[in-house]
Structures are given as C-alpha cells and as structure tokens.
Amino acid sequence: MIRILVFMLAASPAFADVDAVIDRHVLPRVETFAAASGRLADTPCEVDALKPAFVDAATAWAGMSHLTLGPVETLGRGRSILFWPDTRDATGRGLRLLIGQGETAWTPDAIATASVAARGLGALERLLYERDAQPCDLTLALTADLAASAAAIRDGWTSEFADLMRTAGAPDNTRFLAPEEVEAAFYTSLVTGLEFLIEQRLGAPLNTYDDPRPLRAELRRADLSAPMIAAQIEALLELTRQLGPAPDAEKSLTDALMRARAIDDPSLAGVADPMARAPIAAIQSLLGAARRQIESEIGTKMGITAGFNALDGD
C-alpha cells in the first residue's frame, strides 16, 4: 500500500444505511452461499444427493453474484465460481482436459491452479448432469474447491471488507474515502447486477426474436436458468429496498420476480417458441424499466458517476 498521510474533505451526509446493507443484505447472502457450498462439499459422491445440494449452491450464488465488490474481486473468485457466459465452450474443453489428465489432477490443490473455466458450478453441472458425477475424485475436488472459494469470500467480508466499508473516510482507508463511496459501490453492484440479468441471464438465450439462442441459457442442463434469474431478482429487490426508497423500481422488480417464479420452463428452451418466449421477454422489459427507475430514484440522489473511466475504454 502506498504511504499516505491523511486529509479528508468533509463528507456529505450518507443517503443509505450502510450498516444495514452490510448486516441485512451482504453478510446473510455470503453466509448462505458459503453454507450451501459447504453442504455440497460434504455430500458423498452420489449423484442423487449431489444434485439438490448443487441446486442450492447455484441459486445461493445467483443471490449474491451481484456482490462482485470486495472479496470476490480481490480474490479473483467470480469467474472460478461460475465461468459463464461461455460462448466458446471453454468449460467443456477445460473439463475434458482435466479428465484426460487423470487422477493427479483431481485434487483440490490441483483444481485450484486449473483453468477457471474448468472449475466451479459450470464444470460441476456437466459432471452431475452429463457424467453421473464420474470420475468421483474430480467431482469431489471441484465441490471442495467451490466450498473453499465460498468460505474465502465469506471470511473476506467478515474479517476485513465489511469493516473497510464501515470505516469509510478513516485516516488509512484508501479504498473508501467517504461513506458515499460505499453507497456508490452498492449502487454499482445493483446496476451491474441488473445489467447482467438483462443482457446475460435473460439476454443470452433470448438474443433476438429472429435468432434465439436457447443453448446459451445459464446452467440449462440442471434446469436452473429460470431459478437463477428469480434468485437474482429477489436479491436485487432486497438491495433496492435498502438503497431506496425507490417505489417504481420496487414495483417493477416485484412484478418481474413474480413472473420469473411463474415460468414453467426452467431451462428457458421456450425462447425459440414465439408463444413461450413472450413471458420471458416480458421479464427482460420489466427489468429494463427497473434499471431506468433505479437511475432516477436512487442514482440521481446519490450523484453517481460510477464507471466514468471504466466505460471509456481508451
């Protein structure tokens, strides 16, 4: 860390309750993911027992995947938990390579240094739903690796990052120079999470009306595409309520959540069918509305300038 003496401009009053967001949104969700991943890692190599534990871990991840700030990025874990979207089938190739390498590669230590595309939920989905969890050693190494990542993320929050957020503006805190930077970070999580839902979780399979891409749906082999969407909408609604008030956005998200839960097509195969496509596309539209409402109901009040340089790209 660079040596820094301190001088702070007076911070303006905070808009959201940062402690509440941490205590009632972030920490419960990182704990849920760590616990679900831990249970998956504790499950013996029986495919019928592994599948429900996998579903719990995957949906718990969807419920915190917008929290890329802090430990997820510091530890570089996001992509190794779920390498998706994966338009080049890097997961399939990486997994075939791992299987071909034999049992010396099927240990948690070896997995931790393997290609990220061959780790995490995407690789486990292939093993559980296409290979009957075989080879077992590889399956167990992958569940252990996932659980270790989830535990590291939880520990990173509880041992350091939550405090860094709570002490924004403290003399040695270069990460957060003022409380409003913490709010801005949560706002960025909310908006990038929504954009990921719109553009990837929904947008990848929907693509365009004339060129739907059902095979691009996330975790479709496990029938989790729609449940992942519902889990993330639920999480973003929770965060919106805590950063709000944002009545219009909350209404759009509530409506989107209801519709996502009502979808009777968990792998989103229906995107290729004009009739079945409409309710899926409707969720995407509602989320687009929520995105704009969040900007006007929360963003403008915060005076957000997030991504000024990140989005410039030059």
Place this chain on the structure above:
Amino acid sequence: MQGRRSFLRGCGAALATCAAPTLTWADVGAPVLLAAARDRDDRFTLYGINRQLDICFRIPLPGRGHAAAAHPARPEAVAFARRPGTFALVIDCSAGVVRQRLDAPPGRHFYGHGAYIDDGAVLVTTENAFDTGKGQLGLWDTTAGYRRIGEIASGGIGPHEIVRLPGTQTLAVANGGIRTHPDRAREKLNLATMRPNLTYVNDGQLVAQVTLPRDLRQASIRHLSARADGAVAMAMQWQGPDDQVVPLLGIHRAGQAIDLRSADDTLQRRLDGYAGSVAWSGDGTRVAITSPRGGVAHIFGDDPAPTVLARSDVCGVAAFAGDFAFTDGLGGMLTPVGLRRMAVAWDNHLVPIV
C-alpha cells in the same frame, strides 16, 4: 520616439514573447499535475494542482477530452478531444482561457495524446491517416501560433500515447496496432492481424522499434511513461480471448527485450485485460498501472509481485513527489501528501508538469 523604435526592433526577433511578459508555470501557482474532470452538472474542467494538492486554476473545457500535454516552460497546455477527435485546444493557463484550436488536417484525426520537444518549440501529436490506416506524428510549431509544419510516420498503426525521453529529443510512441476509421466509431478493424509496437523517433527518423512476443500480439500498447534514464514503461490493453490472462505492463530499456511484469493469474485477472494508464514513481523505483475496469492499481517494484491498490474507477496516475498520485472517477486523489476527495469525476489521465 527613439525609445519606441528600439523597443520595436528588439521585439522583432521574438514578437510572441514580447506581446506578453514571459510567464512560467511558477506564475500560475506552480502546478505539478494537470487533470481534467467532469463536474456534477456535467461540465468539464481542466485543473492545475500543486504539490500541496491545492488547486492552482480551473479552466472550463467545451467537452470531455482524453489527455493533455503540458508545455515544459510556459503555463500552456494542449487538451485533446476524445478519439477519434479532430481538434485539440491550446489552453493559456495564466489567463484561464482556450487560446487556440488546432484542427487535424484533412484525412487525419488525433488519438488523444501529444508531447513537446525542442524545449517546447514543437508539439508532436499522434494521428491516424484513416484512409490508409497509417499512424502519423503531426508536428506543430508552437513559436508560430502552432502552425502545422509537417508530419512523419509513427512506425505503426494506431499511435496512442507519445512521450519524450527525459533529457533527450527522442520520442517513444506506443503504436497500439489497432486500425480504426472515424466513420465506424471505435470499431476495431484488424484484431486478427494487429501487431503493436513501441517505436523511438529522433529528428524525424525512426531510430528503434520493439515488439511484444508473438503470443501477445493482441496486446495493444497504449500508454507510456519514461524514466529519467530512458527506461520506458508501457501499459497494454488485451484484445484477445477474454479467458486468457496476460501481462499488461512491459518495461523497455534500449537494446534489450521488453521485460514483462504481471501479477499471479488470480490478481492479474482482476485487471480485466485493461490497463488505462502507466507511470513511474517520482523516485523511479516503481512503476504503476491502473485498471478502472478492475478498480485496482498494480505497483511493481523490486518484488516480482505487485502491491495492490484497490480504488473504484481508478485510472489517472502520475509521478508525485517521490511516489505516485492516483485519480479516479469518484473524485478521489490519492497521494503521499494526502487524500483528497472532490465532487468531480477525474478523467482518464493525470498529466505531470515537468
């Protein structure tokens, strides 16, 4: 009458300097950094900042720019429009006004960076001859109202940042390798065949050129920083497959191969294949790259592994005192003499005045 004549004769040789008293950067508060920013009301301003982090001046800009170049002696800067911009503004930092507009010649656009040579007599700008895709360096005579006096080849495609090696008239040019055309916005037209390089130019001649190893030919060399001894640090932007994790910092010393620096894969991945700026520390012992996408800066010293500075939307970096100054889109300015936060979004680049 006699007095007036001799005054006029005396001025004949150097009318420009007589027209106004010769000012220096010290006359405008001795700024050491130039930084552009967007205000809360979406207006753009160029700031001069001194060693105590006080604001020496703020000058309104007509829109968002990319980088600026600071004249080595006069309190004068050139601010470039964003790529593919066709104009640059000469800013008089003492009067606080835009004094002149430089227009790229027909068939050329600016890439957003420039450097002064010959004690500030000549400004050199990176340009795209967009119908051929050839990189050019435009030459402007600052003693004759920034008259365009010629151009030379940059030695590659897509020249981006250009810096003068301290104590010399040699320029280092980052030829990013990416061909673009203003009719197609920032669309990249040659990613499959791109071959970026670092080119050295002296007195109009290409004097040396180095390239990255073949497997990094899709790492676009964009930004540069030169150390007092001529070592050039270059920051790259990866255009290849996004599951590949590659070095984004190279250091070149004359006559040697490029020394690539990288964190381990886990940390490196966080840079998202994108380094936005690069700078040597003031004491020359370390070099920093910033990744606004990853919200992180990596600072490399003697250790193979970098020190990590986590800061959202961090992009600007420059030597400051013996260390660094960093700026970000949240209005933060992190320096060894203090942390500042202003209600602005600092733009991509922090320009040292040297």
